[in-house]
Amino acid sequence: MLHDDSRETLKAREDALQQRYEAASKAGLSLDMTRGKPAPEQLDLADPLLGLPGAGQFHDQDNTDCRNYGGIDGLPAMKQFFADILGCRREDVVVGGNSSLTLMHDAVARAVLFGVPGGDTPWGQQGTVRFLCPAPGYDRHFEITGHLGFELVNVEMTEDGPDMDHVETLAADPSVKGVWCVPRYSNPTGITYSESVAQRLATMDAAPDFRIFWDNAYAEHHFGEQRQPVPNILTACRDAGNPDRVLMFTSTSKMTMAGAGVSAMAASPANIEDTRRHLLVQTIGPDKLNQLRHLAFFGNIDGLRSHMARVGEILKPKFALVQEILERDLGGKGIATWSNPSGGYFVSVTGPDDCARPVIEMAAQAGVKLTPAGAPFAYGLDPQNRIIRLAPSFPPLADIRQAMEIFTLCLELAAIRQRLAST
């Protein structure tokens, strides 16, 4: 344990690490652990998609010519596919384009301009409006609401979802319009929301136009054995008498081709009807051929799950290697804690206060790019400057090993220097 070491021991360790750091810096590395991108080997598993649906194949199972105009919210079979992922009915689903982020942005933008069912005033005409950002969380969620004029409120993330005492207190204020949630393998801590958190979200006092943005981005993205079920928030909200409180999202982006997949939203009949009303003005309809392509590739939810099992086999050793090096280099030293998720795309490391930014800078100078400090927090500001997000999906194992060894070295060095400066 760092705190038990003498000043001399720490100084000696600092020197040794500094020498290793200098040597590493001279190696001219260029490694990137910043983004939750699928690796080429994952994408290769979806290679047949590139030739689908195939010449002459353009009818869906209802004999719709998917090459032509028509249909605003997706093919019936594609709706069923997403309903199976999200645990809802086919008619609860609206199929979108290639980006679920766009579905979320547009849902917020519509609420700003027009309001939502149950609300009597557009969000954009209610004066100061606020949005809850469980943090660490997904920076691009927070950016949407920041960009569209909301005051962002950090809420601490716990082992089973946001700190619900805090959420309940905040949501009672009618200026609070919603909360961002990634209910499974949450970005970046990897936790899955508990039934109790979902129940409290569904039943708590909140404005009638409050919305839970439930981004189930990693619904089927397992690589470990532990598969904690995701609460069914749509049912929970309905049972609580708040059927319109939640909008659920997902996509195939990290299942097949990132950026060329299919996205979906699911919600109550009132929310879906309201969404359709706006979509009829905004678009000529989603790309039905890409839906047909994905249906041909997956077949159904079983096909999806066996595909995702193969994807998981590629990710598993990468995440295992991250754990191995964290444990080997930092285990028992009292410097950091880290998440050990069973799925998703990220590992979150919590170091000593005020260390995240210096560690990330040191790593960058040694040729290892990490997600910018603060990114997983509202306004990009980690109040304790101690959370570092690792994204090991894209690089090959050899790169992960090198990057992780430099990362743990930088973290230990920063922790020792901090300790030396404070004693």
Next chain:
Amino acid sequence: MLHDDSRETLKAREDALQQRYEAASKAGLSLDMTRGKPAPEQLDLADPLLGLPGAGQFHDQDNTDCRNYGGIDGLPAMKQFFADILGCRREDVVVGGNSSLTLMHDAVARAVLFGVPGGDTPWGQQGTVRFLCPAPGYDRHFEITGHLGFELVNVEMTEDGPDMDHVETLAADPSVKGVWCVPRYSNPTGITYSESVAQRLATMDAAPDFRIFWDNAYAEHHFGEQRQPVPNILTACRDAGNPDRVLMFTSTSKMTMAGAGVSAMAASPANIEDTRRHLLVQTIGPDKLNQLRHLAFFGNIDGLRSHMARVGEILKPKFALVQEILERDLGGKGIATWSNPSGGYFVSVTGPDDCARPVIEMAAQAGVKLTPAGAPFAYGLDPQNRIIRLAPSFPPLADIRQAMEIFTLCLELAAIRQRLAST
């Protein structure tokens, strides 16, 4: 000429037409001339697209892996493709998703929420704002601005664009924020904007945040011999010292697969930079594989043009048949005039005042669906109730013949009855 005929002649003609109408009504027809949809034979020409880019084919010419995340505004080669269509530079282009209507909607919505370069206030915070709707025009354009809170102002369409005296007078009012234009084969009259109209649009006095929405939807959609050039409005605006005044749009929807194509916007550097700033929040980027698919299919602008020549060969006899029957049944009778376009998707018929709605209803009762009366006007209201849009692209020739014969019969019958009632 109808006006020269005696009452007896008209009565006799009415009886004869009424008998034919009753016979036709009993035939149980079900024909549809409502929508500007490509015919299956047109879509068949793009059949190879359904197997593209093909297994293992996922790199663009710059070696970008198009399966993964990255890039906010399109592949360089796709930008060049659209630049060649729109007559601008590659860097003026932002590539979108499958719907240029969405690009237009989102551009208006962004201006409502955030304003545009050169403006100091979001459109949504300027009190009453107005938008110019050259009519007859495209209903879905008008719906976007109607839905987003604008007061719509009809401007009369002439042979070479909107009535520019009227536009200039209106645009001098700073509450007027923009104008909708389809510069080539305008929906539904088929006219192409003249150089003089474009010059006046570019140079007229207007608010600094006034925008021309220049939807070049039919840029390459010729079937006739006459190919009047489309003015280069981007250059005209730049030369006039109003570089930011225009946003240009186009898409491949009616070139390859309707609803599964690629769209694009082009504009000044300030407009493009502003658009990119918002897109970085709204989306993870456009579908690069669909861009690669289209690039593989077309090759370049020459490939596109030879493809469109084949598409034109399919459309040509359909539009010729419409002209033939209009001329045969209505020619020289002084009842109606009609457009005779060299491209695009529509023919526009101008009948006697107050006749459009009754004619469309009569045709519907005989099993022929036509575009609803008034659709091409702001608020769906044709002030003279006399314009009827015909969309002959989708039905086969035999259906067009039947539908047209019933249409001309209904129009002549309505005109005769109106004449009899007024004498």
